[in-house]
Amino acid sequence: MKARNGRRIGLSILGVVLALIWVFPVYWMINSSFLPNRTLQRFTPTWLPFGGSWRNFKAVLADGSFFSAFGMSLAIAAVTVFFAVLFAFLAAIAISRFRFRGRASFVLAVLLIQMLPAEALFIAQYKMISSVNLLNTVIGVSIIYIAAVVPFTVWMLRGFVAGVPADLEEAAMVDGLSRSKAFFKITFPLLMPGLIASGVYAFLQAWNEFTVALVLLTKDESQTLPLWLRGFIQASATRETDWGQVMAASTLVAVPVIIFFMFVQGRMTSGLVSGAVKG
Template structure:
């Protein structure tokens, strides 16, 4: 009786086992490299975040230190034994409150005017076809490429002829003109991203064109209006160069101009007061931005890709 030929067990399935082993090793190696890559990018992100936050921290830290520590040879990284005297000095300054009132008036005017005009213009170029539409859109793009400094002389002469130099209304006009091109382009993307068929369907159900727009389309444009409003607010609140040209009267200074006036040229500057003023100006903006940053970010991205 013949005995069946025995096949060595080591040779059974050897090619498949080898391939499987290589795949497992390759997968584990890829996962290891992926984890290392994520760790490296996480460290880079943390360093970038620290570099971004440090100037803000240094401003607040300096605002809480007395002048002798600020002028010392060794930097003080922690405001141990700090004081609020610098903050109280700013709050007691009547010119600070005058500048705050002017800045608030300018911001409110710019915010309302920019949103109204930009929204109507974006609605026109997105919903209607009229002669000169493409030229208008091209003009918006070209205006954004013009350096702001190149318009200072003409803007000043225009406001001077209207007797609007050193007035909140005059400064609001030039701010609105500077902000409008970008806000129009941003809102155009939002309006174009809302299908007009939604309004038509509402009109079929019995709504008028105006009612269909305000009930159906307008709520969908709220994120875009929020993003445009935040942009207009930040630009009008922090702008310096245009205000320097238009508001030549010290009694009509906005907050950035008031802050620049704290830096003395003929005597030593009290940097503690300067930093306290900077913190009082910047902290409300930072808090406001933290509340709306999600809507602003989504609005900027959506407005850039829609339409």
């Protein structure tokens, strides 16, 4: 008993240490965002932002291109999440619930597509999007993001769908429900956590992606937040890099991700509980 308690305490301490190591860069970014550049350039680190101010955040928000880039990133992320989850959901249902000719080939193709390096497709993607006049547009970038995200989300949702017994739907159909009603009333609530987890993955990929956006978004007014942040740092580097403003800008870029995750985290739990009760 004592050995078990000691092991539990040791694992708890290890978990706390790993959590602190993981959260420290985030803390340092936020802490530095409140400090002036001269303080950050000292050899002695400042662990707490005493004497700090909102000046860095005000300087970032004063840059009018920030809000333009924010709107661009938000639009691209929303379109990517919606269509990626929709297409992946339909594909996962098809390969988990139905047997059809070419099913094995389709599953293999999804697996192989994930192995292709993104950099190898840049030229083809650029020419394809350019040929339909979708460069520097939300739709053009979203098409590439959706194509990149769907294969992994198909595999993710396939596991969730396969984990829900088809007997639940058949039992509901015996009770008088149609196939579609049985699916949406019984199976769909059980799949909600998987859908939201897939949406989180798609959102993170679309929000943080840099290289594809760098290739397809060549105009300053069409930049996403990662591209804007690069330009913001380079603009500061023409004189002396103001790391306080850079950290403030990085914090503002990260805030929507944190808010989105906090919002869907509760939805994941409620969806799981709701589905279990209805099942």
